[in-house]
Amino acid sequence: DSGVTQTPKHLITATGQRVTLRCSPRSGDLSVYWYQQSLDQGLQFLIQYYNGEERAKGNILERFSAQQFPDLHSELNLSSLELGDSALYFCASSASAVLSGDTQYFGPGTRLTVL
């Protein structure tokens, strides 16, 4: 158990809809990272927040947005969903703002299925 929690575990929705994925980082970690992993694909970094502020941006679509709240939990919002958005979405956390010398701890993921 990494200490990172994600809800829900599974989500099934229809094209055009909007969903929210939730992540709680490990106790004491200030950074939260979001990743997308499509079937049999590698990890695509989406976005990082550190202590409430956006810190790094990867290949995140404009239809996707995220935020980190004062209690440090984070939410990833996916809107106007398309079939291609079906994937595993992972959240990770780390103690510091940068990963040089630090490491990420990953949650169990949310499996999103868009029908």
Added chain:
Amino acid sequence: LAKTTQPISMDSYEGQEVNITCSHNNIATNDYITWYQQFPSQGPRFIIQGYKTKVTNEVASLFIPADRKSSTLSLPRVSLSDTAVYYCLVARGAGGYNKLIFGAGTRLAVHP
């Protein structure tokens, strides 16, 4: 930013040593190299991290040559439970901001 290249797949047998190499030709001074293990439908799990030379922990060793353009994850005496995908990550933390590049992963199959 450093792009990483790993073999797509590898096969081994129980009890053998496995070495997985990641190429990162454009690695920069501030970049660290981290390796993760991922089982199907689970989140990646940290294995080992290094900056240069050799790092060893209870599960693996990481060899980084002087030019740091590649790194090799070494798994001693693998077992069936080591069958997983292994990812190399190059992370730069210059100026307080991350740049993260994951490799495509190496699918390791360990056979009896």
